[in-house]
Amino acid sequence: MDRTSLKPSLLTELKKGYGAETLRRDLFSGLTVGIVAIPLAMAFAIASGTTPDKGLFTAVIAGFFISLLGGSRYQIGGPTGAFVIIIYAVIEKHGYDGLVLATVIAGILLIILGLIRVGSYIKFIPYPVTTGFTAGIALVIFSTQVKDFFGLSIEKLPPEFHEKWMEYFFSFHTLNPAATGVGIATVAIIVSVRRFAPKIPAHVAAIFTLTAAAWIFGIPAETVGDRFGALPTSFPMPQIPSWSIEKIRAVFPDAITIALLAGIESLLSAVVADGMTGSRHRSNTELVAQGTANIMSAFFGGMPATGAIARTATNIKTGARTPVSGIIHAFTVLIFVLFLSDVAEKIPLAALSGVLFVVAWDMSELKSFRRLLNAPKSDSGVLVLTFLLTVLVDLTVAVQVGVVLAALLFMKRMSDVTHVDYLTGNGGNEDKYDPDRISLYNVPDGVEIYEIDGPFFFGVADRLAGMLAYLQKSPKVFILRMRKVPAIDATGIHALEEFHHKCMNHNVPLVLSGVQEQPHKALRKFGFLNEIGEKNVTDHISKALIRAEEIMSKE
Known part of the structure; x- marks a missing residue:
């Protein structure tokens, strides 16, 4: 059965034939x-x-x-x-x-x-x-x-639970x-x-x-x-x-x-x-x-x-x-x-x-x-709160608060599973079984590489904000690996734009590496690809490093 169809099931079943035994x-x-x-x-x-x-x-x-x-x-x-x-x-x-x-x-x-x-x-x-x-x-x-x-023998019951x-x-x-x-x-x-x-x-x-x-x-x-x-x-x-x-x-x-x-x-x-x-x-x-x-x-x-x-x-x-x-x-x-x-x-x-x-x-x-x-306490807390609001306050409030709390918990969990890793210098934190780990590549001096691991939603956006401040000196080129970012939302794109502006203010070119299909489409739709330049958006770290060398050779 096609679940995207709006055809009633009755029509589907009758078209198959309707016999005496089914009746x-x-x-x-x-x-x-x-x-x-x-x-x-x-x-x-x-x-x-x-x-x-x-x-x-x-x-x-x-x-x-x-x-x-x-x-x-x-x-x-x-x-x-x-x-x-x-x-x-x-x-x-x-x-x-x-x-x-x-x-x-x-x-x-x-x-x-x-x-x-x-x-x-x-x-x-x-x-x-x-x-x-x-x-x-x-x-x-x-x-x-x-x-x-x-x-x-009660003429009229009070509406409130405890009064009842x-x-x-x-x-x-x-x-x-x-x-x-x-x-x-x-x-x-x-x-x-x-x-x-x-x-x-x-x-x-x-x-x-x-x-x-x-x-x-x-x-x-x-x-x-x-x-x-x-x-x-x-x-x-x-x-x-x-x-x-x-x-x-x-x-x-x-x-x-x-x-x-x-x-x-x-x-x-x-x-x-x-x-x-x-x-x-x-x-x-x-x-x-x-x-x-x-x-x-x-x-x-x-x-x-x-x-x-x-x-x-x-x-x-x-x-x-x-x-x-x-x-x-x-x-x-x-x-x-x-x-x-x-x-x-x-x-x-x-x-x-x-x-x-x-x-x-x-x-x-x-x-x-x-x-x-x-x-987990977050889930049991939502359960108890929704229950108590239903009984003591109002079902309308309970449903609305419960859904909002669940959404907030989802944001927190998405934020927890997504992290930003520093891949160059002594702070590298790589998987030794990763065939594309940075240690296998020749990273030119002055190039700093960070990687976002997980969906890039609103809960993660603020982590980009102070990234440049963590570096002791401004790099010549900043590469942001996004091969592990399956999806990005509007807040994530806005954070990326803000980060790009900060890089520009510090005269640091930004290069994106390994951008997947959904993020690539979203960035194009928002006009970010035009802003950063198509050449600065690559599908693999090797190409991103080549682009970084091209940028530095022109300086």
Whole structure:
């Protein structure tokens, strides 16, 4: 599969031919995943501070468009746990209308990222950053579900993490034993089914069992219908959200976070699917599909969506062959909304909280978190900081700070692996096995040679600045070997220009040796080759030494 193409995987698969056996497999997988998605969509919506129908609408619309237009054969899209805290925060700050606008903007950003081919790079977000905010999200999801799990009488939960737990502490005497029993039973059933009957969807089994038990035995636990009333039995008409420049400015930081999370989660899910099946997804196509799906979800009264790893894995394990299974999954949820919403009203909220307790545990990646604590201090520091910012401050801040810190660490590491060596005089530090080591050549008196070893980026640029000052007297010619420089950026070129100017001020000609293809093209594009003179840029040290002798002979 051509990963640079923007052609949806659905078209590719249908062109190969679509037979009855493939349809049978996709139909079974789509129905199974659709049934699994129903309680999860409702649970994520409630945890996000909105109503369960919005989660269902998102599963239908986003799930359909992600499968229709996506770059993965197996991706299942919809509401996920990753978005719970950001949605909750946006609704708290800007209301549901603000969330809709932020989702549309995020969708537009995702489409742009896909069209400019950024999809291949988003997956390079550092592992400590993704692990830190994923673990933080898991803890926040867990903390938002304590009230319903134990049936506590709290009118409105405070948004802050520590205030929430203080409220739980002072309200724990209002615990509802019936709700607590439902919540514990839900977790127990999910764990048992996973262990003893792994082919059965554990979340569905738990919700079905506890809903039936609550209805038959009249268990006094609050249900979806008790809190939210009757769920819609029809699908909403699309509406363009109200907007203004002020509103866009207000929600734009949150839209960036939604877009970044959607991109990371969807591509991570697609990579997991590739690992399970041996297929290869199209990253940029997937981003365009995610962007379109989020825009359409917002138009139909939904919420942000992305690729769902657990549902995608379920799709694969139940035999899916093409994106048709994802489309069938969306229609399965739609049929439930249109004809079975009265069943959803009887689901105990404690059961949905039990499901989310397990989701939070699955998201926490506790083993990975512990292992990363033993990583180099820079990585473990980024992990802990991202985690704490997610839990105690805000996911938007956590993601942005985490990415910036990771970028700074990358700069430092690039600087650490690149060094400048003095190759002439007593300070020579050469590899004795190097066939082009300077000691094999006759270096004329007055010629000084330095070598840059490694990528010449902004983190290394300042090392050139004081190089002439280290020499006791100005050389007649200065040779800078660049044979070990695979790449140079604008800051590196600027530093090279500054160094050339210093050499000119000291009447010291500068000769470059062994310039590789990328640096050579970059230097030409910036006009530096014209400035230094083409004759002073050579492809080998022997030619650089000949050029140095030519320069000195003219003096």
